[in-house]
Amino acid sequence: MDICVIGAGYVGLTSAAVLAELGHRVICVDKDLEKINNLKNGIIPIFEPLLEDLIKKNKTLLTFSHSIEESISKAATLLIAVGTPSNIDGSSDLSFIKSVINEISGHIFSYKTIIIKSTVPPGTNESIYKTILEKGVDPSQFNIVSNPEFLREGSAITDMINADRIVVGLRDGDGYSLSIIKQMYHGLKSPYIITSLTGAEMIKYASNAMLALKISFINELARICDKYLVDIQDVAKGIGADARIGPHFLQAGIGYGGSCFPKDVLSLQFSAKAKNVNTPILEALQEINDTQVNIYIDKLKEMMPDLSHSIITVLGIAFKANTDDTRYSPSVRLMNRLSEIGCEIHAYDPKAVLPMAHNRIIQFNRLEESILDSDCLILATDWEEFLQLDWNDVKSKMKGNILLDARNCLKKNEIEKLGFNYLGIGRP
Ligand code: UGA
Numbered sequence: 001m002d003i004c005v006i007g008a009g010y011v012g013l014t015s016a017a018v019l020a021e022l023g024h025r026v027i028c029v030d031k032d033l034e035k036i037n038n039l040k041n042g043i044i045p046i047f048e049p050l051l052e053d054l055i056k057k058n059k060t061l062l063t064f065s066h067s068i069e070e071s072i073s074k075a076a077t078l079l080i081a082v083g084t085p086s087n088i089d090g091s092s093d094l095s096f097i098k099s100v101i102n103e104i105s106g107h108i109f110s111y112k113t114i115i116i117k118s119t120v121p122p123g124t125n126e127s128i129y130k131t132i133l134e135k136g137v138d139p140s141q142f143n144i145v146s147n148p149e150f151l152r153e154g155s156a157i158t159d160m161i162n163a164d165r166i167v168v169g170l171r172d173g174d175g176y177s178l179s180i181i182k183q184m185y186h187g188l189k190s191p192y193i194i195t196s197l198t199g200a201e202m203i204k205y206a207s208n209a210m211l212a213l214k215i216s217f218i219n220e221l222a223r224i225c226d227k228y229l230v231d232i233q234d235v236a237k238g239i240g241a242d243a244r245i246g247p248h249f250l251q252a253g254i255g256y257g258g259s260c261f262p263k264d265v266l267s268l269q270f271s272a273k274a275k276n277v278n279t280p281i282l283e284a285l286q287e288i289n290d291t292q293v294n295i296y297i298d299k300l301k302e303m304m305p306d307l308s309h310s311i312i313t314v315l316g317i318a319f320k321a322n323t324d325d326t327r328y329s330p331s332v333r334l335m336n337r338l339s340e341i342g343c344e345i346h347a348y349d350p351k352a353v354l355p356m357a358h359n360r361i362i363q364f365n366r367l368e369e370s371i372l373d374s375d376c377l378i379l380a381t382d383w384e385e386f387l388q389l390d391w392n393d394v395k396s397k398m399k400g401n402i403l404l405d406a407r408n409c410l411k412k413n414e415i416e417k418l419g420f421n422y423l424g425i426g427r428p
Helices: 010-021 033-040 051-057 068-072 095-105 124-134 156-161 175-184 197-228 232-240 261-274 280-303 330-341 367-371 391-397 412-417
Strands: 002-006 025-029 062-065 077-080 112-116 142-146 166-170 192-196 311-315 344-348 361-363 376-379 402-405 421-423
Touching (some): 002 068, 010 051, 010 156, 068 095, 197 232, 197 261, 261 280, 280 421, 412 421
Parallel strands (some): 077 112, 112 142, 311 344
16 A cells, blocks of 8 residues: 655654555655655654664655655555644644645545544544535545554554554444555554544543553552552552453552643543533542652652752653653653752753753763762663662762652662662552
8 A cells, every 4th residue: 555644753653664564655744854854864853662673674665755745646545643732721732733634635636545643632533524625625535534543652663563452433434444444554463443533532532541540540549558558569469460450550650741641631621621521530630640749859858858959860851761752751840840949950861851951950971970979869760771770889879878769660678778768659
């Protein structure tokens, strides 16, 4: 098949690379000329494991372009994967997707299956269909499919190849688009879930909201466990063993971040409000996430009476391991709060770069330098590099001995044996 992927962000690039790997001819188009020129020269704009290898491996099938008009003329299947960031009021900013639809509508000269992968609020795909009709495109010339993605940054390629499910939202009776989707994903063994356009949009939002809820739930439980001297890891294991609950997304820590959960939960809440539906659960899960950093600050204040004059090393800037993405990173939130208190922050990350310039938050290129003379070390992202550290060596370079494990990912007993004062959440 010839497929045109519009948007070269992590979803668009991952989709393009995997579709080429499945044997399709793929043109990936983006309005960012510099990004496209770099991609043409083999320079990948983001750090995403396996992505660069897959793009290089499939370079004869996967090409890059800056022109939507030219690219869509070569493909009957268009896959739209542009960003839908948050507006200030929490609603989704659909300007990128609207501008792509406008441009496509003016250049439909043969039948197109238009697949929307971008995360969009319920009702958007229906309104895209109407917009294209209003632009004068004949209904016999196109159809719209909602095909949301469930790709985690850091494991996007494997998530796409081994997807738990492929969700497909169709207009009533649109069997042709389903056959196109099945042709496109030919080779993947994932089960299909077929629903309406709006049903697929809702599945995407509900999935992210449910995962965010699990994280906030375990973080609230961890706060209670702290008071009753119960190990939250045992609780997560105990409840996760119940197949009805499942073991995933029950890792307590500084809370969720990234470009998806925060904006999607807000957007779902906005969509609910628009129809006068109250959302106490969505509100509560966000409140827990927003205040999780404070719990850690309080722990530090208790342990370090002179916190405001201390040097604190923060390992991990990205919102989670295996990505260089710092959007809504809880680590950045924590650093900002600590610097407001007066701390000097020394940050290090294997891939991510501090998103802001700050005179009290300094990024180091070498981990060893970031820990020198620090009073306290905070493990804010569970990068493998940090889990493998020689903690004895780390301690010998620090001035103090406080280790705040904000991801609950270290072995407390072993760390304490080395003379560290270990702080986690729900880790008595
Ligand atoms: C998330 C979803 O997992 C994907 O299925 C979805 O496609 C994607 O959003 C999206 O909508 O595009 P992502 O944001 O890349 O993917 O990362 P996750 O692995 O879901 O982690 C989100 C946040 O939750 C991270 O800050 C992570 O550290 C945190 N987290 C995750 C926890 O604090 N505890 C856990 O047990 C799991």
